[in-house]
Amino acid sequence: MRNAKAHSDLCDESHSRINVYQKGKRTLSLRPLSDVSPGRWITSGFKTLLGWIIFRSGLYRLAWRGKAVIVVFHRVRDSFRNDPITVSSGQFEQFVRFFARHFDVIPLTELLARVESSRPMNRSLAITFDDGYWGNATIAAPILERYHVPACFFIATRYIGSNHVPVWDKKNGIETKWMTWDQVRDLRARGFEIGSHTDSHVDLGKVSPTTARREIRAGMMRLEEELGESSGLFAYPFGQRNNMSEENQSLLRDTGLRCSLSAHGGTVRPGDDPFRLKRVNISTWYSSPYQFGFELVTRRLEHHEDAVAGT
Ligand SMILES: [Zn+2]
Secondary structure, eight states, rough: OGGGGGGTTTTEETTEEEEOOOOTTEEEOOOOOOSSSSSSSSSSHHHHHHHHHHHHHTHHHHHOOEEEEEEEOOOOOOOOOOOOEEEEEHHHHHHHHHHHHSEEEOOOOHHHHHHHTTOOOOTEEEEEEEEOOOIIIIIIIIHHHHTTOOOOOOOOOTTTSSOOHHHHHTTTOOOOOOOOOHHHHHHHHHHHHEEEEOOOOOEEEEESSHHHHHHHHHHHHHHHHHHSSSEOOOOOEEEEEEHHHHHHHHHHHHTTOHHHHHESOBBTTTTGGGGBBBEEEEEEEESSSHHHHHHHHTGGGOOTSSSOOOO
16 A cells, blocks of 8 residues: 555646546645654654554453444556555455454444444444445445445445546546446345445536436435335535535435535544544555554544545
C-alpha cells in the first residue's frame, strides 16, 4: 500500500493538503494525518509499529472504550494500484483479518440498534461498501465469508448492470465494472445487508429538493423491486459535510429510512443521531491496518473528517 503522495494523477498537493479533483473542480481536500501535530514526525511505518504494539498487547481495549466505528470501502480489485478508492484483494484481506481479530464485527443494523438503545458498543465495528463495484461480489464477499464477518453494501441503483463510468474513474482512466442485479440479490441471499446510495449517485448537497427527493425515492424503490424488501439503510453519495444538508436529513426521515451515513471520519457513540452516523474511509492512504488502528486509538481520526477520499 502506498502513501497518498503516489496519487499524483488524481490528486495534487498544496499547502500541506491533497486535493482530489472531479471535472477539474476540487471536491475533496485531504490533509495527510502526518502533517498534523502532535507527532508529525512519526512516519506511517512507525505508526504501524505502534499500532501493532497497541493492538497485539491488548492496550487498545483500555484506550478505545465505549465507541464503535463504521468503515467504508469502495472498489476491491487487483489493478488500478494508484487509485485511492481501490484496495487490492490482499490489502482487503489484511484489513478483514485485523477487524476480525481485534473488533466485534457486527451487522450495520445491529450497530444501529446499539446506537438507538444506547447499549454498550465497545470495539463494535461495521463494514460497509459504497457504489456497487463488481469486486464487492467477486472478491470482497468471499473473503468476508471466510472470516465469518458481516457487511452492508450501499448501492447506486442505476449503476448496477450498467456500463456507466463515473467522473472519478473517467479522470483516472479506469475501466469501471459494476455488479449485476443477480449478484446483488445473491449477496442478500448470503446474509449481507443492502442499503441505498441514491439512484444515480447525485450530490445531494447541490441538486434541487425535487431532484433530491426523486433520487432518494427512486433508489429505495428499485431496491425494493429487486430484493423484495427495504433495509431502510442509506449512505450519502460522496458523504462529506457539503454533500449533506438539513433539508435532506428531514427528507430522509420523512421517506421512512432508518439512518443515513456520511463518508467522513469519526467514531460512533451510543445515543448518536442515526441520521448523522460517521464512517471512516479505508483507502490506500493507510500503509497497513495497524496504522489505521493507531490513528483510531489515538483519536486522530476524530479531528480529521476529510482525511481520506470517498465517492
Ligand atoms: Zn458513492
